Amino acid sequence: STDRNYMRHYCRLIIPLKMILDMNKKSIIITVSLLYSFICWGQGFKNPVLPGFHADPSVCRVGDDFYLVNSTFQYFPGVPVFHSKDLIHWEQIGACLTRPSQVNLENMDGNNGIYAPTIRYHDGVFYMVTTIFPSRKHFYVYTDNPAGEWSDPIMIDFVTGSCDPTLFFDEGKCYFLWKDGTIKICEIDVNTGKQLSEIKRLWSGMGGRYPEGPHLYKKDGYYYLLLAEGGTEHGHHVTLARSRYLEGPYTPCPSNPILSHFNNEMQNSPIQGLGHADFVQAPDGSWWVIFLGYRTHGYLQHVMGRETFLAPVQWEKGSWPVVNKNGTVQINMDCKTLPQVKLPKDPETDDFSQTKLAWCWSYLCNPVFENYSLTERKGYLRMKASEKTIDQVGTLTFIGRRQTEPRFQATTAIDVSSLKEGEEAGITAYAAHTNHYDVVVECRGGKKYVKAYIRIGQVRHVEKKISLNTDLIYLRIEGDYNYYYLSYSEDNHRFLPLGKMEYRYLSTETIGGFTGVHLGLFAQQAKGKPGGSVDVDWFRYSVVK
Numbered sequence: 001s002t003d004r005n006y007m008r009h010y011c012r013l014i015i016p017l018k019m020i021l022d023m024n025k026k027s028i029i030i031t032v033s034l035l036y037s038f039i040c041w042g043q044g045f046k047n048p049v050l051p052g053f054h055a056d057p058s059v060c061r062v063g064d065d066f067y068l069v070n071s072t073f074q075y076f077p078g079v080p081v082f083h084s085k086d087l088i089h090w091e092q093i094g095a096c097l098t099r100p101s102q103v104n105l106e107n108m109d110g111n112n113g114i115y116a117p118t119i120r121y122h123d124g125v126f127y128m129v130t131t132i133f134p135s136r137k138h139f140y141v142y143t144d145n146p147a148g149e150w151s152d153p154i155m156i157d158f159v160t161g162s163c164d165p166t167l168f169f170d171e172g173k174c175y176f177l178w179k180d181g182t183i184k185i186c187e188i189d190v191n192t193g194k195q196l197s198e199i200k201r202l203w204s205g206m207g208g209r210y211p212e213g214p215h216l217y218k219k220d221g222y223y224y225l226l227l228a229e230g231g232t233e234h235g236h237h238v239t240l241a242r243s244r245y246l247e248g249p250y251t252p253c254p255s256n257p258i259l260s261h262f263n264n265e266m267q268n269s270p271i272q273g274l275g276h277a278d279f280v281q282a283p284d285g286s287w288w289v290i291f292l293g294y295r296t297h298g299y300l301q302h303v304m305g306r307e308t309f310l311a312p313v314q315w316e317k318g319s320w321p322v323v324n325k326n327g328t329v330q331i332n333m334d335c336k337t338l339p340q341v342k343l344p345k346d347p348e349t350d351d352f353s354q355t356k357l358a359w360c361w362s363y364l365c366n367p368v369f370e371n372y373s374l375t376e377r378k379g380y381l382r383m384k385a386s387e388k389t390i391d392q393v394g395t396l397t398f399i400g401r402r403q404t405e406p407r408f409q410a411t412t413a414i415d416v417s418s419l420k421e422g423e424e425a426g427i428t429a430y431a432a433h434t435n436h437y438d439v440v441v442e443c444r445g446g447k448k449y450v451k452a453y454i455r456i457g458q459v460r461h462v463e464k465k466i467s468l469n470t471d472l473i474y475l476r477i478e479g480d481y482n483y484y485y486l487s488y489s490e491d492n493h494r495f496l497p498l499g500k501m502e503y504r505y506l507s508t509e510t511i512g513g514f515t516g517v518h519l520g521l522f523a524q525q526a527k528g529k530p531g532g533s534v535d536v537d538w539f540r541y542s543v544v545k
Helices: 002-013 017-022 025-040
Strands: 058-062 065-069 078-084 091-097 113-122 125-133 137-143 154-160 163-170 173-180 182-188 200-203 212-219 222-229 237-243 271-281 287-295 307-314 381-384 397-402 408-415 424-432 435-444 447-456 459-467 472-479 483-489 496-502 518-524 533-543
Touching (some): 154 173, 163 212, 200 222, 381 397, 408 424, 424 472, 435 483, 447 496
Antiparallel strands (some): 113 125, 137 154, 163 173, 381 533, 408 472, 408 533, 424 435
């Protein structure tokens, strides 16, 4: 574990007490400082570095700072922006797509929306390029402040189709790469997105299906082209080729795939589906690779989506890069790291006392902002019921945060006194509109009831509908390696079970799509009737050790 690594490195470096006592004050200060520096540089880390649904990572470095983005598909805001000092600890500082003028996610589901962004920095400007499905239109936005607002989109209008675009800056020129059966490239005007050169084909990989996620790097007189192949399932892996010339021909790495768990050695690893990688060089000259993978359990299925992993890379001058010595990774990584700098984590409890929602929350599709208020009742999030329901695709009143570990507990306190006849509100473990487990409060015949609602494909099941004696209700969803458990309480002390259901019916292997489970809140009305509301006092998400 990380703690054992810490102690081992500390014990190797600690100075005997007698030697310390013999030193003067200045020597002690210098020695302690050196000890701290050595310890920070060798304590290892734990994968994934961004747990939960953080797919298709891309990273860039500016000075001593690293910036990372992920796919968001139908969730809004689109494309979160994370910042780190060490590639291990990440803090979300913003998002690239925060305005309806930048992205239209109307009626998007988990197979559509924002795919595979790439972040790059050039000449004082950050660029994020991506594709929106189902139109398969490519576009990019830019900013000089990644924590602030990003521009409206610049569309790539000379090509439509496929996905996984990237930008590559070389010798004063900007190149646009994308996946379209093979990897294609052409020069563009970065200010307008207009095509400036003929489209060329670079490489189609090693024969794995869906060669995608291209990224270019220039090092030691070579152009290196990094790809993911095999599809984003168990067979996902990373391949590499290089050329002395940008347009090729490209020679495959003799050790391909350079990153893969699709082999005998790693078939029993909980980490599978490694791919969509991006290299980055640290200020000390070391190389690292950020990539996606997912953690399986039970039936070799995963519910948390594709996550962001990290590994060291040995990349000697003129040689091929080697990922983590043998092209595999572990949960507990025992390797020299950059000096570790811890950053604030997502809050475990949100009491909705701020003027805006924390970055950890996401909406489904483009939200109706008027349905959410943090000011109408101070210290509460007011959610006005929408006509769209959680069983439908589209813009409903919903906010969710990512499930990050198999074992968790999510609890909320909701005042349902303003719910109107036929309306419902509750907490959900949401994988898709056809697959979610909910604890729901409904208003029927002037009374309030709580129930467990299970949606699996075309199956809809209500479990234990119970009459309530209070308008302040506590709803809870818990998870482990086998089940989700649904319960409620009227006093926040004694929680009564409502039902449970296997986790696998929310897994990507069962339902498809590209996103992981969100633990969320929702409010929905009877169609055609005026909407009531609920007031959320707090929401707590905690990982169970």
